[in-house]
Amino acid sequence: MTEMEKGPTGVRRGRGARERILGASRQLFREQGINRTGMDQLCAAAQVSKRTAYQHFAGKDELVAEYLRTFDPSVLSDVFDRPDLAPRERLLAAFDIPPTTPLCPYIAAAVELHDPQHSASRYARDYKKAVAARLADTAREAGAADPEQLGEQLALLIDGAAARTRVLDADAFPTAAAIAAVLIDKAIPAAADDDRRPGEASS
Template sequence: MSDARSRLLGTASRLFYAEGLHSVGVDRILAEAKVTRATMYRHFAGKEDLVVAYLGEADRAMRQHVEAAVAGASSDSDAVRRVARAIAEHIRTEGFRGCAFLNAVAEYPDPAHPVHVAVLEHRRWFLNTVTALLARVGDTPAELHGRHFVMLRDGAMASGCLSDPGPIGDTFLDAVEGILAARST
């Protein structure tokens, strides 16, 4: 990745997450990234392509966090707990503003729009990944518990940027323990 593209994507990502996708203009991104409009258009067809690239980076980061959590786990249940702890820790980070994907879909409600499609692809991957992890814990079908996990995560993400994230993270972790207990019976 070229230095200019990296600066452009890094700046856009920071601004998009902190302030929203529609509220941040291209001129501001260019000024803060210290790149020209021509440089931006060499790397991205337009702002919406930059938004999709931002979501792609967020998706890659989430996948890496999940892979690292699973790789360091001592058991299948521990893998689920480690993924949940990574989410709870993310909620507790300085400047947390909720889920980048839920924020994006709120701004791009058209299901055919590339931004919306990128969100749905990420969410499909996450649901499938969590469901597969939960399937390794217990003998019953894991689809319902996978959906519960994702819904709990979504609620924790929304609540974590509206109130004190510490108790929200703890409540999320307690709920995941409930899912694991239900899987183990």
């Protein structure tokens, strides 16, 4: 890419076309959906030419997949990589999601695309499996008898709460968190002991 480029209106722009295209996709895909957003509209919003857009992305399919990768590439590291929280606390922290958060982009993309072989659909599947795996790893660390089962149960609760929040326009995550606490306590009999902070000795 050259140091400077011309947008569709002839206005010269500096570097950052890729970031502007991804920024436009995050806005337009969430506001009006993937299928209703064309490349012409994306290019206009990003103020780049179609030629420039196709230099960065082979097509819309590749752009959609990359759009999903920008959301959470490290899979909830702000929850699962917190050293200040005990394992059980990290499991519950996964439900601490602001009610203003839009519908999960991975669910939205999978529903819209209707193609399980689409690169974005595959990425959405891989991401959801990764979330369940991180939940299971944390459940194992907390001492769950069947961490894989608890991980799947909590992942299902998170996705269900996200969809219900969007459909009803009401925060479903507090209820989901309360259900999660019951499941966690049942799966981890010594939950009270696991609530100790890392490095905190037992009495």
